[in-house]
Structures are given as C-alpha cells and as structure tokens.
Amino acid sequence: MSEEIVVGIDLGTTNSCVAVMIDSQVVVIPDEQGRRIQSSIVSFMEDGSLVIGNEAQRELVADPRNTIFSAKRFIGYPFDSKEARKLRAQLPYKVIKGEDQNSMIEIRGEAFALPEISALVLHRMKDLAEQYLGVEVNQAVITVPANFNDSQRQMTKLAGELAGLEVLRILNEPTAAALAYGYGKGLDAKLAIYDLGGGTFDMTVLQASGNVFEVKSTAGDTYLGGDDFDNRLTRVILIYLQNHYDFSIEKQPHLRGQIKHIAELVKKGLSVRDKFKLSQQIRLLEYPEPVELNLVMSRELFKKQCSDIIDRSFTICDEAFSRVPFDAKEIDDVILVGGSTRVPLVKSMVEDYFGKAPRTDIDPDEVVAVGAAIQGAMLGAPFSVEQLKHNPLLLDVTPVSIGIMTVQGICEVLIKKNTAVPCEESKVFTTTVDQQTVVKIQVFQGESRVANDNVKLGELELIGIRPAPRGEVKIEVIFEVDTDGLVSVKAKDLDTGLAHETRVKVSTGYSEENVSQMKERLDASGVGAVELTK
Amino acid sequence: MSQSSPANSTAHIALLHPDERQRTMLSSALSRTCASFTSGAQWSDIAKYPLRLGGIWLIFDEGTATEQAIEQIRKASEQAFWGILVIGQGNATTQQKLRGLGIDAYLPYPFDFNVLSQQIQSIGDKRAPISNYQVLPPQVAGGLDRVWARFDSLTYYQLLELNIDCSLEDIQSRFHQRSLMLHPDRHRRIKQSHPPVYERVNLIYKRVLEAYRILSDPLQRPLYDSALSLGSTRWDYKLEAQKASILKSSNQQETQLALAQALNWRNRGLLKPAYELMLSICQREPNNPDLKASIHGYQKLLELACREPEIDAVIQQQLAP
Numbered sequence: 134m135s136e137e138i139v140v141g142i143d144l145g146t147t148n149s150c151v152a153v154m155i156d157s158q159v160v161v162i163p164d165e166q167g168r169r170i171q172s173s174i175v176s177f178m179e180d181g182s183l184v185i186g187n188e189a190q191r192e193l194v195a196d197p198r199n200t201i202f203s204a205k206r207f208i209g210y211p212f213d214s215k216e217a218r219k220l221r222a223q224l225p226y227k228v229i230k231g232e233d234q235n236s237m238i239e240i241r242g243e244a245f246a247l248p249e250i251s252a253l254v255l256h257r258m259k260d261l262a263e264q265y266l267g268v269e270v271n272q273a274v275i276t277v278p279a280n281f282n283d284s285q286r287q288m289t290k291l292a293g294e295l296a297g298l299e300v301l302r303i304l305n306e307p308t309a310a311a312l313a314y315g316y317g318k319g320l321d322a323k324l325a326i327y328d329l330g331g332g333t334f335d336m337t338v339l340q341a342s343g344n345v346f347e348v349k350s351t352a353g354d355t356y357l358g359g360d361d362f363d364n365r366l367t368r369v370i371l372i373y374l375q376n377h378y379d380f381s382i383e384k385q386p387h388l389r390g391q392i393k394h395i396a397e398l399v400k401k402g403l404s405v406r407d408k409f410k411l412s413q414q415i416r417l418l419e420y421p422e423p424v425e426l427n428l429v430m431s432r433e434l435f436k437k438q439c440s441d442i443i444d445r446s447f448t449i450c451d452e453a454f455s456r457v458p459f460d461a462k463e464i465d466d467v468i469l470v471g472g473s474t475r476v477p478l479v480k481s482m483v484e485d486y487f488g489k490a491p492r493t494d495i496d497p498d499e500v501v502a503v504g505a506a507i508q509g510a511m512l513g514a515p516f517s518v519e520q521l522k523h524n525p526l527l528l529d530v531t532p533v534s535i536g537i538m539t540v541q542g543i544c545e546v547l548i549k550k551n552t553a554v555p556c557e558e559s560k561v562f563t564t565t566v567d568q569q570t571v572v573k574i575q576v577f578q579g580e581s582r583v584a585n586d587n588v589k590l591g592e593l594e595l596i597g598i599r600p601a602p603r604g605e606v607k608i609e610v611i612f613e614v615d616t617d618g619l620v621s622v623k624a625k626d627l628d629t630g631l632a633h634e635t636r637v638k639v640s641t642g643y644s645e646e647n648v649s650q651m652k653e654r655l656d657a658s659g660v661g662a663v664e665l666t667k
Numbered sequence: 668m669s670q671s672s673p674a675n676s677t678a679h680i681a682l683l684h685p686d687e688r689q690r691t692m693l694s695s696a697l698s699r700t701c702a703s704f705t706s707g708a709q710w711s712d713i714a715k716y717p718l719r720l721g722g723i724w725l726i727f728d729e730g731t732a733t734e735q736a737i738e739q740i741r742k743a744s745e746q747a748f749w750g751i752l753v754i755g756q757g758n759a760t761t762q763q764k765l766r767g768l769g770i771d772a773y774l775p776y777p778f779d780f781n782v783l784s785q786q787i788q789s790i791g792d793k794r795a796p797i798s799n800y801q802v803l804p805p806q807v808a809g810g811l812d813r814v815w816a817r818f819d820s821l822t823y824y825q826l827l828e829l830n831i832d833c834s835l836e837d838i839q840s841r842f843h844q845r846s847l848m849l850h851p852d853r854h855r856r857i858k859q860s861h862p863p864v865y866e867r868v869n870l871i872y873k874r875v876l877e878a879y880r881i882l883s884d885p886l887q888r889p890l891y892d893s894a895l896s897l898g899s900t901r902w903d904y905k906l907e908a909q910k911a912s913i914l915k916s917s918n919q920q921e922t923q924l925a926l927a928q929a930l931n932w933r934n935r936g937l938l939k940p941a942y943e944l945m946l947s948i949c950q951r952e953p954n955n956p957d958l959k960a961s962i963h964g965y966q967k968l969l970e971l972a973c974r975e976p977e978i979d980a981v982i983q984q985q986l987a988p
Contacts, residue, residue, distance in 0.1 A: 301855070345843040458885070516856050518804045521848050528846055553876045555851060555869060616851055 137513035139272040139301055140262045141309070141505025144251060144289065146205040146358065147331035148472060149173045149186075150502035151258040153266065154510035159313075159503045162265045170498050171261070175253045176200040177240045183658060185257040197225035197390040199240050203360065204250040206332045207236045209285030209588070216356060223364065225390040232647070246643065249651050251292035256655070259296055273298040274509040276501050278333040279305040280353035280532045282578045283590050283620045290617070291648065295655055301512045303617040306330075307337035308348055308529055309504030310470040314495055315341045316507050316525055322465035327446070327483055327491065330471035332358040334446050336453040338464075347528040350551055352453040357445055359400070359473030365438045366396035366430070370411075373428055380419045391415065399430050404475050407432050436478055443482045450486065456551055467491040472498055529554055531614045536584070538575040544584035547612050557613040561627065568600040574610065576622070593622050595633060608633050679722025680787070682706035683736055685729055696780065697725075701787075710736045723790050727776075728755025728765075737768045750790035754778060792863035802861050803868075807848060814871055822900045823878035823891065831892060835883060842879040849875060877902070886910065889927040893934035916957035922948055926961075933965065942969045 140162075143150045148170045152161045161169045168187060176184040176192035177199045184192060192200040203224070210217040211234035221228050229244060231237035237244040255275070262270045275293050277286055286303045293300035307326035315324065320341040328335040335353035339346060370392050371382070382388055395413060402409035409430045414423035454461050469491045473479060484490050511524045530553050536546040537560070547558045562572050572595040579587025598606050607627040614620055624633040643651075680701045684690040685708050698704035703722075709732065724740055726733055733753060740749060751770040755761075762773045771790045774783060797808040797815070814826065824831050827841045847853070849872040851865070858865045881887045881902045890906050890913075899906075913926045925948045932941035942965045949958050 302852075340839075342840070342843055345846060347839075347843070512852060512855055516854075518807070521807070521853050526847055526850055526852065528850070553880065555873055556876060557873060 137272060138266065138268065138270055139274060139506075139509030139513040140259070140270050141274045141276070141304075141502050141507070141509045142255060142258050142293075143276050143306070143309070143499075143502035143505060144205070144255060144258075144292075145173055145330060145501075146203055146333065146360075147173055148498060149254055149258055150499055151262050152499070152502040152506035153262060154506045157317075159506045160265075161499050161502060162261050164261055165264075171254075171257065172202070173205065173254050174200060174202045175204075175250055179241075183253065185253055193394060194387075194391055197387045198227065201226055201238055201240070201250050203332060204238065204247055206355075206360075208247050208251070208288050209282060210236070212236045223389070225386055232643075235643075246647070246651060248288045248292040248295060248643075249655065251289065252295035252651075252655060253658075255292055255296035255298065259298060271297065271299055272301055272509070272513065274302045274304050274505040274512065275300055276304045276306045276309050276505050278328075278330070278353060278355065279307050279335040279337055279351045280333070280355055281305075281618070282533050282588050283535075283618070284588065286618055290619075291643065295648075295651055302508060303619070304505055304508055304527075305335075305337070305348075305351070305529060305532070305618070306501045307335050307351065307470060308339070308346070308527055309502075309508065310468055310495075310500045311337070311339045311341065311346055311504070312507050312525060312527060313500045313504035314466070314468050314492070315346060316504075319343055323459065323463060325450075325461070325464040325467045325487065326470055327450070327467060327474065328353075328470040329446060329473040329479060330358050331473065332356070332360050334358060334449060336446070336450045338453050338457050344523065344525045345528065346525065348530045348553075350453045350456040351530060351532060352449045353532070354445070354449055357442065357449075359471070359476070361442045362400050362435075362439050362473065362476065363393055363396045365442070366399050366435075367393045369430075369434070369438060370396060370399075370426070370428065374415070374424075374426065378417060378420065378424055380417045385418050388415075388417075395426070400435075400476065403430060403432055403435050404477060432478065435476075440478065440482070443479055447482075447486050461486060462488045464489065468495065468500070469493075469497050470500055529616065529618070531556065532618060533578045533588075534580055535576065535578050535590070535612060535614065535620060536587070538577060538584040542584050544577050544579070544582055544587055548614055550580065552614070554614050554616050554618060557611050559609050559611040561607050561609050562595065563607050564598060564601070564603050564605070567603050569603065570598045570600060571596050572598065572608065576612070576620070578620070590620060593624075595624055597633075679703045680705075680725060681722060682725045683710065684708065684727040685732075686727075689727075710739045723750040723752060723787055723794075726751065726753045728753050728757050728761070728773075733765065734768060737765070737770060741769065750794040752783075752786055752790060754783075792866070795863070797864055797867060800861055800864050802857055802864055811868065811871060815867065818871070818874070820900060822895055823882055826875060826878050827882075831895070838879065838882050842875065842883075845875050846872075885924050886913070886927050889924075889931035893931035896935045916961070917952060917955060919952065922952060922955075922958075929965070933968065938965070938969045938972050941965060 138153065140151055140153045150161060150170050152159050163169050164171060164186065171186040172190050174186065174189035174193065176189040176196060178184060189200060193202060206220055207217060207228065212230040213234065217236055227239040228236050229239050231244060231246065235246065237246055238250060259270055273293060275289055277289050281289070290300045290303055307328045310326050310328065311324050321343070322341050324339045324341055326335070326337040326339065328337070333353065333355050334357040335351065337351045338349045340349055367389065395411065399409050399411060411426060411428040411430060413426045415426050416423050450461060464487055467483060467487050467489060469480070469483065474497050480491060507525065508527060514520050514524060530551045531548055532550065534546045534550040535548040536544040539545045547560060548556060562574065564572060574593040574595070575584070576590040576593055577584050577587040578590050581587050593610070595608050598608070609625045609627050611623045611625065612620065613623065626633045680697060682690065682694060682697065682704070684693065684706065687708070690706055690708070694704065694706050726736055737751060740751060752772050752774060753765055753770050754774045754776050756776050757765070757773065765773060771793070772786050774786060796812040797803060798805065798812055803811070814821065827838065827845065829837055829841055849868055851869055851872065854865055854868050881891050887902065887910065890909055891902060894906055909930070913923050916926065917923055925944055929941045929944040929948070932944065945962045945965045949962050952958055
C-alpha cells in the first residue's frame with residue numbers, strides 16, 4: 134500500500150490554514166498572493182458568484198449583510214439557546230431558524246446551513262492545496278476546538294464531506310499544536326497548550342514521551358476569545374462616538390460591523406505599539422458629511438477593558454490542572470496557539486500564571502494546521518512494523534461527559550470527560566411494563582447534573598423487543614467514543630448475544646435529503662471549478 | 668489477500684449429536700457451508716479431529732453429557748478460539764450454567780438455519796486467531812492471540828506485562844509502548860478490509876486503556892489491588908462504590924489515598940500496617956466521625972487475628988497427650 138496525500142486543515146473561527154507533509158517536511162500552503170493564512174469569510178455577491186477568504190474581507194464593510202464571518206461560532210448551538218441569541222445580536226447578517234433548532238444563515242432570500250458555509254471555506258483550502266501540489270486532494274484531517282461536542286464535530290465532518298473531502302480525523306486544535314511543536318524532537322516533557330482563538334479558548338495539558346503525545350487533561354470555553362476583545366473595544370469606540378455625535382445605531386446596522394473592524398485594527402496596532410492613534414472618517418446617516426473619529430488608545434486602556442477576559446481563561450486552566458497530579462508551575466513548555474495570543478497582555482499574563490515565558494519559536498497562526506498535516510501523514514502512511522514503532526502517535530481524550538437521562542431528569546454520566554479515546558461503557562436496560570416492545574433512551578453531553586441543561590445528542594430507541602413480562606428482557610447498550618471524539622451506540626440482546634436493532638435520532642443532525650440538497654447546491658455554485666495549474 | 672472472515676465458508680466445524688439420523692441430516696446441510704467438517708455421537712468419536720485448525724463446536728444439548736464434552740474440549744484445546752455453540756431445548760437455568768462453562772451461545776431448538784450461520788459467523792469473528800488472517804505482522808498477531816486466549820481472566824498487570832509493585836513510570840511507558848502497536852490510528856487501513864481484526868485489536872486496546880486508567884490513578888490502584896486478592900480482574904461497580912464511599916468520608920486527598928491503601932493492606936491480610944495507617948489517618952483528622960467508625964473495624968480484625976495464635980496454642984495444649 135502506498136502513501137496517500139492527506140492535508141491538514143485548521144478551520145478557524147476567523148482564519149483558516151492548510152498544510153501538507155512532503156518528504157517528512159511540513160509545508161504551509163500559500164494562496165495566489167503568497168499569503169499563508171486565509172480569512173474564514175464567505176461573501177455572496179450580487180451576481181451569484183462567491184468570494185471566499187482574504188478577498189472577502191473588504192466585503193465585510195461593503196456588503197455586511199451578505200458576507201458571512203465567524204459562522205463557526207454558531208455551530209452546535211440550538212437557535213433558541215442563549216449563546217446563539219447573544220451572538221445574533223452582534224452580527225450584521227441574518228440568522229434564521231431552520232429545522233430541528235438549527236441556525237441557518239439567510240443570504241439574498243436563500244437559507245444556508247452552517248456546514249455549507251464551512252464547506253465553502255474548506256473547499257477553498259482544498260483548491261489551494263490542489264493548485265499547489267498539482268494533484269487531486271481527497272483526504273484531510275480537520276481541526277476543531279478541544280471542547281467541541283459530538284454534534285459540532287459531526288457538523289464539521291459533514292462540512293468536509295460537502296467540500297469533497299474524506300475526513301480521516303477530526304483533531305483537537307491544541308493536540309495538533311502540541312504535535313507540531315514536539316514532532317521529531319524526541320521530547321520527554323509536560324506541555325501546556327494555551328489556545329486563545331477568535332471565539333474559543335482551550336487549555337490542554339499533555340505529556341510528550343518520545344513519539345507518543347498523551348493528552349492528560351483538557352478544559353475550555355466555547356465563548357471566550359479575541360472577539361471579546363474586539364467587542365470591548367467596539368463598545369469603547371461607540372461610547373466615544375455617542376458622546377460626540379447624535380445618531381441611532383439601530384437605524385444603521387452596518388455601523389457595528391464597521392466599528393468592530395476598526396476595533397480589530399486598534400487591537401492589532403496595540404500588539405506592536407504602546408499607543409495607537411486612531412484617525413478615521415465614519416459615515417453616519419444623521420450627518421451629511423463623514424464625521425471624524427480621532428482617538429488615542431493605549432495598552433493601559435486595553436488592560437483595563439480586557440484583563441478580566443484573560444482572567445477567565447485562567448479559571449479554565451485551573452480546572453484542567455485539577456485533574457492531573459502536578460500543577461501549572463511544573464510545566465516544561467507553554468505553547469501559545471491562536472491569533473489572540475499575539476496580544477502582549479495575554480503573553481504577559483500567561484507568563485505570570487505559569488511562572489515561565491511561553492515559547493515564541495512557533496507561529497500561533499500556522500501551528501495547528503502543521504500539526505494536522507503531521508497527523509494526516511501519519512494516517513496516510515503505509516502499514517508496516519516500522520510505521521507502528523516510529524511514527525508519532527496522539528493519545529487524546531473525550532472533551533465532554535456523556536450521559537443518559539434517568540428519573541427526574543437527572544443526567545447519569547456514563548463516560549466521564551477526559552477519558553482516553555477510544556472508550557466504551559455499557560449499561561443494561563430492561564422493560565418497565567409487561568409486553569413492552571420499545572425502550573427509549575435519551576443521550577446527553579455536558580457536565581450538568583440536570584440533563585436538560587446539557588446538550589441533547591439524540592434519542593435512542595430499542596425496537597422490536599420480544600414481548601415478555603416486565604424486566605425479563607435484558608438489553609445491553611454500549612456507548613462508544615471513537616478517536617474522532619464522535620459518539621456511537623450499539624445494543625446487544627443479552628439472551629441471544631446478538632446485535633439488537635436500534636434507531637438513533639440525532640437531534641442536531643441533518644437528514645440525508647437535506648445533505649444531498651446541500652451537496653447539489655454546492656456543486657451548482659461553481660466552487661471548485663479550479664483548473665490544476667501544474 | 669487472505670480471507671476476510673474465516674467463519675462460515677472457511678470455518679472448521681465439529682458437530683456432536685447423539686442421534687445418528689439427525690446427525691446425518693444436519694451434517695449434509697452444514698458441511699457445505701464450512702471448510703472442514705466432522706461429526707460424531709460423543710466427544711471421543713471425534714477427539715482425533717485436528718484441533719490445531721481451530722474452529723467451532725456445535726453441540727446438541729443432552730444434559731450432563733454436554734457439560735462433560737465442554738470440559739473435554741476446554742482441556743484438549745489450549746487456545747480459546749475454539750468457539751462452542753450449544754443447540755437444545757434447555758431452560759434458562761441450563762443455559763446460564765452452560766454460559767458459566769464458557770460456551771459462546773445457546774441456540775434454542777428447533778432453530779432457523781440463517782440464525783445458526785449468523786451465530787457461527789459471529790463466533791468466528793470473535794474467536795478466530797488474528798494470525799489466521801495474515802494481515803498483521805506475525806509477532807504482533809501472535810501476541811494479540813495470546814492475550815485474546817485469556818482475555819477475560821487477565822489482570823491489568825498481566826495485560827500490561829508488569830509486576831504488581833511496578834512504578835507509575837513503568838505503567839506509563841508500557842502503556843505508550845502498547846499504544847504504538849494497538850492504537851486504532853495504526854490500523855486504519857484494515858478497518859475496511861478486515862473488520863473483525865480491526866474490531867478485536869480495538870477491543871484489546873480499549874482494555875489496555877482501561878488498565879492504564881485504573882492503574883495510573885493513585886486512589887483507584889490500591890483499591891484494584893485489594894480486589895485482585897479477592898479474585899477480581901476488572902474494575903467493577905463494587906470498586907466504584909468503595910471509591911465513592913472513600914471520597915465521601917474525607918475531602919482531604921491525602922486521607923483518601925491513605926484510606927485506599929489501608930483497605931488494600933487489610934484485604935491482603937496485612938492487618939498490622941493497615942491498622943497503623945488508619946491510626947495515623949485518624950490523628951490527621953481527629954474530628955472526622957466516619958474515620959473513627961471505620962477504625963473500629965480494623966481494630967477488631969487485628970485483635971481477632973492476634974488472638975488466633977493464642978487460641979491455636981490453647982487447642983494444641985488440650986490435644987497434647
């Protein structure tokens with residue numbers, strides 16, 4: 134069996150990156166202009182064409198209603214959840230309720246599912262790789278935040294499949310970063326990965342022993358990231374504007390996006406200088422001429438506005454360290470991942486927390502894609518004893534607890550958070566009334582004792598049970614988490630030892646019909662009609 | 668490419684049936700679906716059957732003779748991939764008893780031929796040696812087959828090939844070694860071509876992970892060790908309950924660990940160190956009523972044990988001429 138080409142894709146909230154391993158060297162694939170990082174933005178133009186990536190950035194201001202960014206933040210949150218509601222309020226594009234509580238994005242009267250948007254970004258990455266390599270690319274490892282739950286992982290996998298990629302692994306971003314950092318170094322070290330992205334934060338503690346990378350503990354928050362800095366700065370700028378001019382923000386929805394864009398510039402400016410002088414012209418509906426925005430922002434002000442956001446990340450670090458037999462100060466290397474770790478305040482606060490300066494020799498924007506490419510090469514490698522012995526190996530854990538609803542809505546945990554994968558746990562179910570032929574089991578994912586506070590993964594039905602007095606039929610249900618962190622359920626009749634028929638309804642999933650519609654629409658959009666240049 | 672499933676068309680089947688006419692009838696039906704076939708009225712008729720081939724026994728249940736046959740098969744074949752399927756009209760108690768003897772399945776008579784071949788298939792997938800498939804390197808496959816043969820009776824230490832007094836570093840490094848060979852990522856390419864092999868490797872690896880999870884936990888390891896001396900091989904609900912009760916009796920991690928160690932020593936008959944450890948725990952938390960209550964138990968046990976030699980001496984005196 135020969136080597137297969139497997140690319141690694143970091144599908145980020147704000148930026149994405151694609152890399153591939155060629156002859157034991159990882160190459161980050163540049164776009165036509167030589168840029169190695171692509172914006173995770175998709176803009177739907179008036180003529181029906183699509184602009185994806187860095188070129189779509191200017192559309193954020195020009196056409197905010199039809200330019201989709203940060204779509205990843207919606208993935209896995211039901212439309213009516215408080216997270217999704219909060220997010221909707223901040224975004225200039227229109228989010229509507231789809232089937233099964235899924236959020237959908239309405240663009241020019243057409244509703245798009247979230248995986249479709251991600252698929253477009255992934256397709257762009259696939260095209261870049263194909264142009265660069267001159268061959269077709271059909272297999273990928275795609276990264277997700279460590280604390281993504283089952284449905285978020287499923288949706289990411291679906292996005293990959295829609296983009297025409299066989300997804301060999303859904304890989305946790307911090308784990309990928311650790312692999313990129315430690316690959317080929319023969320380390321024997323405790324690593325901490327501090328991953329502050331645009332929208333999510335993850336802390337992962339990992340043991341590297343030669344070519345084995347074992348995740349010891351992971352914790353995270355899906356609503357903590359660089360966007361929070363931008364929102365704080367946006368607020369500062371808006372308050373400044375409101376103090377100087379009389380206008381209504383409700384009447385001009387594009388304004389928030391525009392100011393957020395400015396806020397981002399301020400944040401980036403403050404990453405290289407102590408003070409940032411802002412001098413911009415802004416159009417307000419209420420004024421015939423553009424108004425002046427002259428403002429000096431300092432790191433001091435940034436610290437005042439944002440240090441509590443960074444402090445929140447350390448509460449999560451504490452949680453991760455509470456599950457390992459050593460503390461933060463015993464870590465050998467701290468690795469920063471995610472664009473938001475470029476912020477000097479983040480760096481210095483991280484240094485205080487660990488009592489040690491974080492590594493600066495790796496690019497936080499590329500490290501995840503590099504790790505994914507290494508993992509991809511490993512999965513694509515031909516089979517041999519040499520391969521078994523010498524290739525790097527990642528040992529990862531379940532990010533979220535899995536349980537079932539029992540009496541009074543209590544969630545009984547079956548597989549605990551931070552259990553090494555693959556793992557399985559079984560439970561015996563029986564009938565509670567005579568002649569019962571169906572048993573229903575509700576499966577949840579989350580840390581709350583109250584089942585309904587957790588994310589419902591789906592409903593499992595044991596059907597066709599042989600009619601008998603109650604309690605006589607015993608069916609063993611096996612819950613399994615595979616190496617992708619995906620959950621599956623099997624049932625076995627304990628009397629016959631044979632597999633029992635089940636029906637699983639995943640509540641946040643898409644029907645086959647839905648998926649084939651998405652596929653058709655993607656094909657029709659003309660994305661991917663790229664000619665190979667080599 | 669070797670066979671993807673040695674069961675059914677490539678299975679070796681031995682049939683035991685007391686009734687000759689029935690046997691002939693079944694033989695003609697079954698022999699067409701398997702690689703080799705032999706049959707007889709009782710075990711001694713077919714004992715010469717080349718056991719090293721490995722295969723599945725079909726036994727028609729006829730009471731105690733079945734139990735004897737099972738015992739003989741077990742004795743004659745050291746490797747456990749001899750699957751045993753019993754067919755008969757036994758009630759729930761009989762079935763349970765036979766399961767206790769290690770049969771793979773009990774098929775109620777009369778049976779559907781499709782169900783029978785489904786069962787044979789599933790026993791084959793579960794039991795046939797990985798070496799038979801010729802897909803993994805021989806040394807890897809051989810090791811897996813040896814583990815599989817005693818899978819359910821192996822302790823976590825045996826599974827990792829470690830001594831009970833090994834260090835945490837030993838456990839971690841052995842676990843990493845095993846992972847390099849057994850992790851599903853290493854076997855991705857046989858997932859489609861040889862699903863039963865992939866499944867089995869996965870199953871063994873999951874047990875390795877379980878062993879690692881329990882043995883690398885400072886609270887769970889002494890509890891597991893204590894259960895070992897009572898004959899358990901796996902972490903179970905009883906141990907889970909013990910753990911919960913320890914976690915409840917103190918919120919000091921140090922005390923929790925010491926409690927687990929004391930329990931371990933007690934169960935292994937090391938009553939004196941166990942009692943002394945309990946004493947020191949009680950001194951650390953003098954106001955904890957749970958600890959006070961449990962130390963009484965330790966004291967009683969120790970007293971009883973101390974008195975044993977005295978009693979022995981009294982008895983000996985009385986018996987002396």
